[in-house]
Structures are given as structure tokens and as C-alpha cells.
Amino acid sequence: MDHFLGTTVWFVPCYTLIGGIISGMWSPGILRRIGPRPAGYANALMTLLAFTHSLFALPGIWNQPPQTLSWTWLDAAGLHLSLDLEISAVSVGAMALVTGLNLLAQIFAVGYMEMDWGWARFYALLGLFEAGICSLILCNSLFFSYVVLEILTLGTYLLVGLWFSQGLVVTGARDAFLTKRVGDLVLLMAVVALLPLAGTWNFTELAQWAQTAQLDPTVATLLGLALIAGPLGKCAQFPLHLWLDEAMEGPLPSTILRNSVVVATGAWVLIKLEPVLALSEIGLAAAVAIGSVTAVGASAIAIAQIDMKRSLSYSVSAYMGLVFIAVGTGQTDTALMLLFAYAVAMALLVMSVGGIVWNNITQDLTQYGGLWSRRPLSGLSFIIGGAGLIALPPFGCFWALLQMADRLWATRPELVAVLLLVNGLSAFSVTREFGLLFAGKTKPMTVRSPEVHWPMVLPMLILAGFALHVPILLWQWQLLPDGLSFNLAAAILLSVSSAIGLGLGAFVYIGDRWEKPVRLGSASLQNFFAYDFYTAKLYKLTIVFAVTIVSRLISWFDRYIVDGFVNLVGLATVFSGQTLKYNVSGQTQFYVLTILFGVATLVTLAIWL
Amino acid sequence: MQLQYFLVLAAALFCIGIYGLITSRNAVRVLMSIELLLNAVNLNLMAFSNFLDSGEIKGQVFGVFVITVAAAEAAVGLAIVLAIYRNRDTVDMEQFNLLKW
Numbered sequence: 001m002d003h004f005l006g007t008t009v010w011f012v013p014c015y016t017l018i019g020g021i022i023s024g025m026w027s028p029g030i031l032r033r034i035g036p037r038p039a040g041y042a043n044a045l046m047t048l049l050a051f052t053h054s055l056f057a058l059p060g061i062w063n064q065p066p067q068t069l070s071w072t073w074l075d076a077a078g079l080h081l082s083l084d085l086e087i088s089a090v091s092v093g094a095m096a097l098v099t100g101l102n103l104l105a106q107i108f109a110v111g112y113m114e115m116d117w118g119w120a121r122f123y124a125l126l127g128l129f130e131a132g133i134c135s136l137i138l139c140n141s142l143f144f145s146y147v148v149l150e151i152l153t154l155g156t157y158l159l160v161g162l163w164f165s166q167g168l169v170v171t172g173a174r175d176a177f178l179t180k181r182v183g184d185l186v187l188l189m190a191v192v193a194l195l196p197l198a199g200t201w202n203f204t205e206l207a208q209w210a211q212t213a214q215l216d217p218t219v220a221t222l223l224g225l226a227l228i229a230g231p232l233g234k235c236a237q238f239p240l241h242l243w244l245d246e247a248m249e250g251p252l253p254s255t256i257l258r259n260s261v262v263v264a265t266g267a268w269v270l271i272k273l274e275p276v277l278a279l280s281e282i283g284l285a286a287a288v289a290i291g292s293v294t295a296v297g298a299s300a301i302a303i304a305q306i307d308m309k310r311s312l313s314y315s316v317s318a319y320m321g322l323v324f325i326a327v328g329t330g331q332t333d334t335a336l337m338l339l340f341a342y343a344v345a346m347a348l349l350v351m352s353v354g355g356i357v358w359n360n361i362t363q364d365l366t367q368y369g370g371l372w373s374r375r376p377l378s379g380l381s382f383i384i385g386g387a388g389l390i391a392l393p394p395f396g397c398f399w400a401l402l403q404m405a406d407r408l409w410a411t412r413p414e415l416v417a418v419l420l421l422v423n424g425l426s427a428f429s430v431t432r433e434f435g436l437l438f439a440g441k442t443k444p445m446t447v448r449s450p451e452v453h454w455p456m457v458l459p460m461l462i463l464a465g466f467a468l469h470v471p472i473l474l475w476q477w478q479l480l481p482d483g484l485s486f487n488l489a490a491a492i493l494l495s496v497s498s499a500i501g502l503g504l505g506a507f508v509y510i511g512d513r514w515e516k517p518v519r520l521g522s523a524s525l526q527n528f529f530a531y532d533f534y535t536a537k538l539y540k541l542t543i544v545f546a547v548t549i550v551s552r553l554i555s556w557f558d559r560y561i562v563d564g565f566v567n568l569v570g571l572a573t574v575f576s577g578q579t580l581k582y583n584v585s586g587q588t589q590f591y592v593l594t595i596l597f598g599v600a601t602l603v604t605l606a607i608w609l
Numbered sequence: 610m611q612l613q614y615f616l617v618l619a620a621a622l623f624c625i626g627i628y629g630l631i632t633s634r635n636a637v638r639v640l641m642s643i644e645l646l647l648n649a650v651n652l653n654l655m656a657f658s659n660f661l662d663s664g665e666i667k668g669q670v671f672g673v674f675v676i677t678v679a680a681a682e683a684a685v686g687l688a689i690v691l692a693i694y695r696n697r698d699t700v701d702m703e704q705f706n707l708l709k710w
Contacts, residue, residue: 586709589631589639589702596627 002231005057008086010069010097012050013134016102018128019046027120036119037110042122047130051099054092062093068204084202086140090336094137094268096571097340098261100217100466102130109253111455112358118162122251125159129257136265142201144183145269146191149234152178152265156258160250172246179243183233185265190226194276197223208277215279224283228290234266235320236313238294242244242535244317248309251384252354255309260317260347264339267323271332284328291324292418295535299425303432304529307363308353311433314532315389316346318422325415326404334403337479341396344390344467348465349430351460352381353453356437362445365433366517370442371602374449377457379438381464386430388467390501391423393496396470401482405490406481416490424497431505439510615656623649636693636700649680676710 025031026039059094061067067297106126113119130156154177161173195201197219198209215223236244245565247258270277272289273499277283288550295318302314321340324334334346355378356371357363372379388396401419408415451457474480507515520526622645630643651672661698694700 034629065654439636581710586706587703588705589633593631 001161001237003060005053006060006064006087006092007067007608008071009054009057009061009087009092009095010138012054012099013131013138015046015050015053015098016025016043016134017131018127019043019050020124020131021104022046023120023127023324025120025121028117030120035599037119039120040106040110040113041103043127044103044110045101046127047103050130050134051096051103054096054099056091058089058096061087061089063089073144073525079558081143082141082202083144084140085138086204087138091137092146094340094485095134097129097343098133098137101260102126102465104351105256105347105393107459108256109251111453112253112354121163121308122159122254123164126254126257128155129254129262133261133265136268136538137170139276140203140575142191142194142203142206142269142273144201145272146187149230149265149269150184150186152262153177153184156180158246158260159254159258160247162251166344167250168246169249171541172243172249176243176247180233181239183230183240186226187230190230193223198276202234202305203383206273209227210275210279213279216482220280221282222282223279225286228283228287229268229278230291231266231270234269235324236317237321237324238297238454239535239538240319241294241298241317242532242539244313245310245532248307249379249398250315252309255313256350256490258349259312260343262324263316263320264343267320267327267335267339270327272323272337274327274330274503276330277327277329278354279325279590282332287328288415291321291326293321293330294318294572295422296323296418296425297323298336299422299429300531301529303425304526306365308357308365308368308433309363310348311365311429312349312353315426315429318426319346319468322401322404322419322422325418329408329412329415331404331407333399333479334407335558337403337474338397338400341388341470341474343398344425344463344572345385345396347468348381348385349461349462351390351456352378352385352608353433353437355456356449358456362446362451365436367445369439369440369441369446370438372438372445375438375451377451377461379390382434384464384467386434389430390427390428390498392498392502393491394471394496396467396474399471399474401494402486402491403481405494408488409490414495420493420497423494424501427498427501429501431440431502432509435505435509440512442518498591503515509576568580612656612660615660616650618677619649619656622652634702635689636702636705640690642681643655643686644679649703651675673679680705 016106023039023043026034026036028036042193066086069084069085069087070484072080073083098469106123109126113122116122129152132148132152136145136152139145139148142146157173157177160176161169191201194206197215198206198210198213201208233240244258244263248255248260277287284409293489297318298314302311302318305311305314311319319338321341323338326332326338339393356368360368362368391398401423405416405419408419471480508518626642626645627651629645630639633642635641645695653674654668654672656668658666658672662668690700693705
């Protein structure tokens, strides 16, 4: 039975895809006379099936060597495209996590989307996402990973643009699509360049090839940089990070997934590509540099946000930056562990915040306060999520960050400093959100704030329970250091940085000891962070400006030079016809003259030649 | 007396006829110019039959035919001119430019 479940685990993406397709039936234009709710139920059922399958397949695959499956996709003149799947403990575990989080998010959405008619479209896209992520996880081929990444980019466009009657949604969806698209296209360059070099797109074979490959350093560097570019856009790293901020315009239940799982798809590909990246020192250094800059910058920006969803979205960029650092220093297992612990914590944070947005309407943190006494469940979930996100022993991310710090301790101490700084800033940011939401006095928007109904509370509490069990799971999987063999200094430093962040955040935002609204430093500095380093303006002034100018020039050239030339030919013909007709003068004597001239000319020519 | 002189005279007559044909405004003068052209041709025929074919004088036979046909043509031409004149009350060639572009 276990064996059967293990070998058929590739059904999982199919279930969810079928669920998505079924959901489409309840679109208001197709089934006009019944509401859209069955779409959600059907999709949740299919997700439950997928979750159960991957969960039950997990014991069978545990401690087994990875199985591979391969189908031929296309075999044409020297190009053999095979769809390779790898069924390993990591991939099945990741699928269980993804389908589990999806199930919870879909149940959450049943509550959250109650007053919405667009369930069919929403759930169909969720099903598409789930299928895409699961197939990305299973996929052992760079080419098909790229294919799935592109489909997910399209899915992001459609899902962010769910409520397309809102102006900001449309621009946000546009930016999300284009920004991720740019990264994906550069990744495509690397994918195409890799085939002649390595002769394969299979990740396992790429790793084997990379061990002995002798590449020209320039080629290796360019390849590494291009391979980073795809995940760079997907993971919302600097400088392609604005889309995640704007994607917060989408419906919140999808944000749960986006923040926890979808951005991790880029990191997943990056982790799988680590052996190839390791061919180039500069590529690794770039990954580390991008990760560090994003981690520090985004966690600082997160502190300066007043929109609670956006504040969390910058924490997402920051933690993805940490994953970049981990991959850049060759710690793929740490990166996977961090992704796992982070996904659970972030999903929980977004769910908790989503429940609060649902019945307090505003997303403005400055309009909130004093929810703790009335929203204990949301508050507890937020605390558990926040604790799981920062390095607070014994919660989830602590162990991943500890392992990372431990490994960087001797070789890259400056990265440990980055880690500590990011951790401290994140702790401050989470505490700030908690303080603004739950502590202090009530404000007009929060005077009446009942706890939300069960479809939103239930998944939140289940996830909170799961988040509490993450350390136990890690221990079960023997991912935690035995006994006290871990780097005690690193553990203490991490805890201290968390404590400083938590303490400062609590001091500033919980209670009345600091004047609200908080002013830290000069207003221009605060605005600099609040407006995300003015990235939107930066895009507008550089790349958007350049592309606009060039396209206007090309359009002008096309309209006036290319079209003009063709039109000139036509005009010249019309003009000559209009002019030459005056040769038919109506005078018989003129015709005779013409005949004479013709004859004379012919005779002259005949004599001459 | 040589063949060339006759030919040159005929050519000169022909050119005068052409000049008249193209420049005259009176339709009857155009017909008269055509007669000049035909006479120039007849002069050529006579000259050739005298100098080159004095035995069988086929040119002279041709000449008789040309004169005959020229008379018929002049008759038809004058009839056409009369027909136009009846409609338009003029024989000015520059008024007959209705069939232009």
C-alpha cells in the first residue's frame, strides 16, 4: 500500500488541478441559478484528497532512496525533452506541507470570501497554484520547473487581479506579472545556455556534471547570475521586490499562500540549482549580497509600514533573503529547513491578521489598538506565528537560523552579523505589529471587534498547533542538533538579538511610554523606509522611462518612416497617374504629333543601333 | 536630274504637309495638308518607278491607286467636317477637344 501510494504520488498535482477545473463550473456565467459556494467545497475536498495522499505516502518514502519517474514529453531531432519526477522524502514532505497549507487557506477562504461571488475564479486559481507548486516540487527537470514557474506567474497575475474593478488591483497585477516575468526570462536564458554546456536539464545530472565541469570563468559567472535572476524575481528580492508589496491588493486567503509558499517556489529552484551556482564564485557572492541587502532593507522597510499586509510582505522578502544567503553559502538543507519553519509561521501570521482585517475593515495599523481582550485567539495565533518566525527558542525558525549561524560562524562572521540584525529587526517588526494591533487603547475602528466565525478561526488554530509542533517535528526528523552540541554562543547571540528586538518593540509600541504616532529620527528617513526606498519612482525613472522612450521612438519610426515609405510609393503612383492623364489632351493633332515623334524616335534608334 | 532630288523634294513636301497637319486650326486646311502628304508620296512613287523600274512602272500603277483613294478619302473627310460643322458651328480644330482625359 505504501509502495503504491509512493509511486502514484504524482497524482497529487492532478487532483488539485482537477479540483481547480471543477471549480470553474460554478462561475456566475455558467451555472446561473446556484451560488458559487460548491466551487470552494469541491476544491477543498480535492485538496484534502491530495493532502491525505501525500501524507500517507510519506512514511513509505521515508528513509528510502529517491525514486525517479520519467516520461518523454517531446522527442524531436536531437532534442529529447523528458518530464522527470523525483519522489523523495523531501519532495513528498514539501507536498504535504503545501497541500496542508492550501487546505487550511481554502477553509479560511470559505469564511473570508463569504460575501463574494467570485468563488469559482478564486478557487480555480488556488487549485491551479496548488497543482503548479506540487508539480514544481516533484519536477526534477530545470526545463519543466521553468515551465511551471511561468504558469505560476500567469496564475499570480490572475489571482492578484481577482477584483479587477479596483484600480490598484490592476496596476498591482500588472507589476506582479511583469516583474516576475523579467526574472523568469533571464532564467530562460540560463536554461537555454545550460543545455549545450551540460547536455541535460535533469537536476540530478546537472549536479553530477557540476562536480567535474570545467567552465570558462566568465561563462560560469554569467550562467550563475542568470540562474539567480529567476528566483530573484520570484522571491521578491531587491531590486525586483515591488511586486510583492503591490500584490497585497489581492484577496487575503491567496496572500496566505503567496507569502508562505508561492514566493518559496523561486527559492526551491535556487536550492536545486545550488550545485550549478557553486561553479561560479561571483554567482554565489551575488546571491549572498542580494540576500543580505534584501534581508536588511526589507526588514527595515517592514518596520516603517502602516499597512499590516504590506508590513508582513516585506518580512517575506527579508526571510527569502535569508534563504538566498543560505543557498549562497552552500547550505541547501538549512535553506529547506528555514523554508519549512518560515512557511508555517508566516501563513499563521497572515491568517491571524486576515481575520482581523475581515471584521475591522481597515488595514491601517495606526487605526488599530486594544484588540487583545476581545480577540484572544487571533492574538495568540499572532504571538505563536511571530515566535515561530524569529529566532526565539524553542520555536521553529530558531533552529534553522541557529544552524545557519553555526555554519557561518567561522567562515563568514559578517553574515552572522547580518543574520542577527535581520532577526532583531524582524522581532521588532513583529512586536510592533502586535503592539499596534492588540495593545493600547481601542480606536474608533476597533471599538467593536468580535472574534471571527469558525471557518477562519479553525484553520488558524490548527495551524497554530502545527506551528507549536514544528520543533518537535524537526526533532523527530533528526534535524536538530543532538544534546548541547550546537554553537552556544550563536544561540545566545540570536536569542539576545530577538530579545532586544522584542524588548524595544514592546517598549515603543506596547503601553504609553512612547508618544504615538511614533517618530523615529528625521521625517525624511522615516518616509524613505515607509515608501520602500521610493522603488516605484526608481522603476518609473529608469527602466519604465527607458522602455517608454524607446517604444515611442519605435512607434514613431514605424508610423512615419516605415509606413511613410510605403505610403510614398502609393502616393507617387497616384500623383503620376493624375499628372500623366493630361497627355490625353483631346487634340487629334497632338496625337498625330505623338505618333510622329514615336516613329521618328524608333527610326533614329534603328539607325543608331 | 537625279533620283535624290526628287526624293528630297518629296520629303520637303511631306514635311510641309506634316507642319500644316499639326499646326492648322482650320479642319479643311488639315485635309489639304493630308493631300500634300499624299502628293509627296505620289512624287516618291513616280520617281522610283522612273529611275528604278522603268520597265514595268509598277510605281505609276500605285500612284493611280493612291490618287483614287485620296479622292475618296478627301470626300469622306469633307463629309466628316461638314457633319461636325453642323453640330458645333465651327471648323476650329481647337474646339474639338471633348475627348480628353
